[in-house]
Amino acid sequence: xxxxxxxxxxxxxxxxxxxxxxxxxxxxxxxxxxxxxxxxxxxxxxxxxxxxxxxxxxxxxxxxxxxxxxxxxxxxxxxxxxxxxxxxxxxxxxxxxxxxxxxxxxxxxxxxxxxxxxxxxxxxxxxxxxxxxxxxxxxxxxxxxxxxxxxxxxxxxxxxxxxxxxxxxxxxxxxxxxxxxxxxxxxxxxxxxxxxxxxxxxxxxxxxxxxxxxxxxxxxx
Amino acid sequence: xxxxxxxxxxxxxxxxxxxxxxxxxxxxxxxxxxxxxxxxxxxxxxxxxxxxxxxxxxxxxxxxxxxxxxxxxxxxxxxxxxxxxxxxxxxxxxxxxxxxxxxxxxxxxxxxxxxxxxxxxxxxxxxxxxxxxxxxxxxxxxxxxxxxxxxxxxxxxxxxxxxxxxxxxxxxxxxxxxxxxxxxxxxxxxxxxxxxxxxxxxxxxxxxxxxxxxxxxxxxxxxxxxxxxxxxxxxxxxxxxxxxxxxxxxxxxxxxxxxxxxxxxxxxxxxxxxxxxxxxxxxxxxxxxxxxxxxxxxx
Numbered sequence: 001x002x003x004x005x006x007x008x009x010x011x012x013x014x015x016x017x018x019x020x021x022x023x024x025x026x027x028x029x030x031x032x033x034x035x036x037x038x039x040x041x042x043x044x045x046x047x048x049x050x051x052x053x054x055x056x057x058x059x060x061x062x063x064x065x066x067x068x069x070x071x072x073x074x075x076x077x078x079x080x081x082x083x084x085x086x087x088x089x090x091x092x093x094x095x096x097x098x099x100x101x102x103x104x105x106x107x108x109x110x111x112x113x114x115x116x117x118x119x120x121x122x123x124x125x126x127x128x129x130x131x132x133x134x135x136x137x138x139x140x141x142x143x144x145x146x147x148x149x150x151x152x153x154x155x156x157x158x159x160x161x162x163x164x165x166x167x168x169x170x171x172x173x174x175x176x177x178x179x180x181x182x183x184x185x186x187x188x189x190x191x192x193x194x195x196x197x198x199x200x201x202x203x204x205x206x207x208x209x210x211x212x213x214x215x216x217x218x219x220x221x
Numbered sequence: 222x223x224x225x226x227x228x229x230x231x232x233x234x235x236x237x238x239x240x241x242x243x244x245x246x247x248x249x250x251x252x253x254x255x256x257x258x259x260x261x262x263x264x265x266x267x268x269x270x271x272x273x274x275x276x277x278x279x280x281x282x283x284x285x286x287x288x289x290x291x292x293x294x295x296x297x298x299x300x301x302x303x304x305x306x307x308x309x310x311x312x313x314x315x316x317x318x319x320x321x322x323x324x325x326x327x328x329x330x331x332x333x334x335x336x337x338x339x340x341x342x343x344x345x346x347x348x349x350x351x352x353x354x355x356x357x358x359x360x361x362x363x364x365x366x367x368x369x370x371x372x373x374x375x376x377x378x379x380x381x382x383x384x385x386x387x388x389x390x391x392x393x394x395x396x397x398x399x400x401x402x403x404x405x406x407x408x409x410x411x412x413x414x415x416x417x418x419x420x421x422x423x424x425x426x427x428x429x430x431x432x433x434x435x436x437x438x439x440x441x442x443x444x445x446x447x448x449x450x451x452x453x454x455x456x457x458x459x460x461x462x463x464x465x466x467x468x469x470x471x472x473x474x475x476x477x478x479x480x481x482x483x484x485x486x487x488x489x490x491x492x493x494x495x496x497x498x499x500x501x502x503x504x505x506x507x508x509x510x511x512x513x514x515x516x517x518x519x520x
Binding site: 048050074075076077078082088089090091092101102104105106107109110149 | 227230242427428430431433434435436437
């Protein structure tokens with residue numbers, strides 16, 4: 001599902017990722033952890049083709065990400081669900097429209113969009129907040145909308161960058177429960193977090209990054 | 222096809238959403254375009270009306286043959302006969318001295334009384350020779366001028382094509398010069414509008430990033446901005462055209478009877494259809510181009 005071979009990323013003189021190699025198999029639930037500045041976010045950004053690696057090879061969903069032509073990047077991103085710490089919801093759209101937008105982008109007919117978006121929001125327990133705008137929702141609710149948006153298109157891979165960073169511990173557990181359910185349905189989940197308690201509670205494979213290098217857990221068991 | 226309409230519908234809905242959420246920036250863009258289209262339309266209105274006036278003068282092609290004071294009745298008859306026989310001449314009218322004085326009185330208005338103080342009527346009698354309009358008229362007029370200029374019983378022949386030629390040359394200059402200046406102005410307007418619309422795009426930069434992150438193609442992200450550009454162009458063009466017609470009618474309605482004659486030289490007829498269509502398309506093109514440049518910088 002995800003394979004990195006000796007991937008590095010440099011910004012001028014600063015090295016964000018240095019020779020990272022790792023593998024995540026299909027259907028796995030993996031944590032990517034390490035202190036702030038370890039390179040977790042940079043790795044996820046490279047997987048989404050928001051950044052290009054300076055060297056090395058990065059395969060996501062069978063695609064060589066660095067060699068992907070710009071015209072194919074939207075296809076790659078549509079095959080990946082993504083959740084961010086700051087939710088990244090479109091403020092002028094309702095919860096339902098935020099979720100339906102992904103389906104719209106994929107060319108799903110409008111009637112089906114509404115149905116699927118509703119089901120996704122119901123799946124995260126927000127079927128009573130369909131018409132709510134993000135700024136009227138709590139942090140936990142916004143993150144659940146973001147998760148519904150990430151999974152509505154039934155992606156094979158879900159990437160989450162510090163998804164519980166802005167939430168209190170109870171809500172963090174709730175979000176992890178949702179990720180576990182999504183993973184149980186067959187979606188590969190990669191969660192970047194520095195929350196040690198959460199990782200210990202979930203008991204899943206953990207890849208540890210330090211100073212841009214993978215120091216443990218990079219290989220599948 | 223349904224996919225196309227589905228996309229278009231989404232773009233239109235999203236564009237409307239965008240216009241609703243950033244009314245200030247969009248009104249500024251529309252206001253700029255309306256002002257420029259209004260100015261351009263007014264110039265086009267004046268040029269087209271003056272053009273119509275000059276065209277009507279062109280249709281009225283005549284040569285004035287002024288007779289000598291001592292011309293005999295017999296010679297006058299001969300001149301009338303030979304002038305009427307020229308190919309391309311449609312009519313020859315004799316204007317005697319009394320008729321000439323009457324015309325002068327109408328033309329001179331309050332100044333006409335000056336002539337009354339003279340003991341004799343100083344105005345000469347003449348023939349007005351009307352020519353068939355068309356490309357051959359110039360040649361016929363010039364021939365009459367040449368042949369009758371120094372003829373017996375003829376004092377002077379006037380075939381004043383130069384004035385018309387000059388007016389037409391001025392109109393052409395105004396059209397081409399105005400066209401060139403118009404292009405420069407439109408380029409400037411595109412730049413100004415693009416800068417204004419760039420603010421709207423900038424205000425939505427986070428949203429655009431999110432759209433791209435969830436797999437939207439750049440074309441999909443640009444769509445609503447371009448549709449908003451089309452809507453702004455349509456609205457601005459219609460508003461500017463309506464304002465031009467309202468301004469024309471209002472000016473004529475409130476003009477005094479004395480000034481209406483002069484005003485009608487510029488404002489009598491509404492903008493011709495081809496100008497209306499042209500202005501409409503220019504508004505649309507300017508707005509779409511500005512929207513394209515604005516969004517192209519980000520996506």
